[in-house]
Structure formats: structure tokens, C-alpha cells
Amino acid sequence: MKILAIEASTEALSAALFDSAQPDGTAEVFEIAPRAHAQRLLPAAQQLLDQAGLGLADLDGLAFARGPGAFTGLRIAAGLVQGLAAGAGLPVVGISTLAVVAARALDQIPEAGRVQVVQDARMGEIYTATFARADLPVSDDVERVMAPADLEVATGSDTIRAGNGWALVVESQALAEQTVYVEAPHAADVARLAWPMLRDGQGRPAAEALPVYVRDDVARKPGGSR
Known part of the structure; x- marks a missing residue:
């Protein structure tokens, strides 16, 4: 095909x-x-x-x-x-x-089971969704837009981060720098x-x-x- x-x-x-x-x-x-x-x-x-x-x-x-x-x-x-x-x-x-970004990130980190994707939505907001490896391209939750300060950052040991919007989350929530595996x-x-x-x-x-x-x-x- x-x-x-x-x-x-x-x-x-x-x-x-x-x-x-x-x-x-x-x-x-x-x-x-x-x-x-x-x-x-x-x-x-x-x-x-x-x-x-x-x-x-x-x-x-x-x-x-x-x-x-x-x-x-x-x-x-x-x-x-x-x-x-x-x-x-x-x-x-x-x-x-968001699923496209998630798939590449999970390919890079075989031991990860989930990925929280955050993309820059401009206008001071982000697009986000979380994906489980077994369910791609379907998201664990609804794709949504929000202020970066409102994001609940996933903390599971098997969850990684991807997307070009994480810097906005780090800045708005005063977090330590996050390891982000894929941006584009x-x-x-x-x-x-x-x-x-x-x-x-x-x-x-x-x-x-x-x-x-x-x-x-x-x-x-x-x-x-x-």
C-alpha cells in the first residue's frame, strides 16, 4: 500500500x-x-x-x-x-x-508507555492531549486548548513529554526544565x-x-x- x-x-x-x-x-x-x-x-x-x-x-x-x-x-x-x-x-x-508528535516521541523512547503532548497554540495558549502507546492515534483524553498555567502535568514514571509548547508551561508554572523529545x-x-x-x-x-x-x-x- x-x-x-x-x-x-x-x-x-x-x-x-x-x-x-x-x-x-x-x-x-x-x-x-x-x-x-x-x-x-x-x-x-x-x-x-x-x-x-x-x-x-x-x-x-x-x-x-x-x-x-x-x-x-x-x-x-x-x-x-x-x-x-x-x-x-x-x-x-x-x-x-498531536498524535503525530506523540508517535515520533514514543518511537524514540521504547520504554515509555504514554506521552503528554503540548503544542504552542499562540495567543498565550496551548493545545494538549495525552496518548498511550497501545491506543495511537486515539488520545487518552480530549484534545483541548487552554492556558499553559492550567495544564495538569502528568507525573507517571512511564510518561514522557513532547511538543513545542512545553516552554510555555515551564515558564507559566515556574517548573524545572522538562525533557522534551519531539517538537515538530x-x-x-x-x-x-x-x-x-x-x-x-x-x-x-x-x-x-x-x-x-x-x-x-x-x-x-x-x-x-x-
């Missing part, structure tokens, strides 16, 4: 080409490119297809990081995947950005998490490739009503 995956939830962007026959050989283009997602994502995806000698018709599905994350990046990724999937008649899977999501992990879902027929039509913002009102002031 061949899957093209797109990720644009943060200042980083990435595209990955996954083949279930060689799951450890996933090809990925990854860049830190603020405000360049619209210009760079499609060329990155095309580069991977060209290098593999494949076209969209050779794929079995598309996957993308559905959020939460930067509103503009999420819309760009969803729009790109919608267009490609509609044109090629391919199924789509959206994966939580990667499209390679989007594809890896999407594979079992596409394999099991859980792909959705192109029109259902929609972002999940968690915080819907980007224009509100921090501390305002949700």
Missing part, C-alpha cells in the same frame, strides 16, 4: 511517501518554512512522486495532519489533499497533529498512523478531508470566552 502524506500544522512543513512493503524506507521532505506552506507543499509532494517514479494513480490513499495547529497551514494541507484526492479518486485519512510533527508519522486505517477501509471521500481546529475563533483575545 502506497500513501502520500502532507503535514503543515506548524512553522514546519513536510511531505512523505510511504510504502507498506518497505515501512522503514519512507521518503520525506521536511522544511522549517514559515509562511511558505502554500508554495512548498505541492512541489515537495511532486518531488517524492517523481523520485519514486509514481503518479497519483499509483497510490492507495492520501493522509494529512488535520490539526490542531496553525489555521492557515491546516487549511492549506486540507485543501491540497482534497484536490489531489478528488482528482485521482483516492480515499483520505486525517490524523491528529512529520508527514512520515502521519503516513505511518494512517496506514492501518486505509488498509482497513476507513479512508474517507475527498470532501471529508477537513481541518480540526479545536479553537475555532482565531480572532478572539486570549482569556475570552470559548
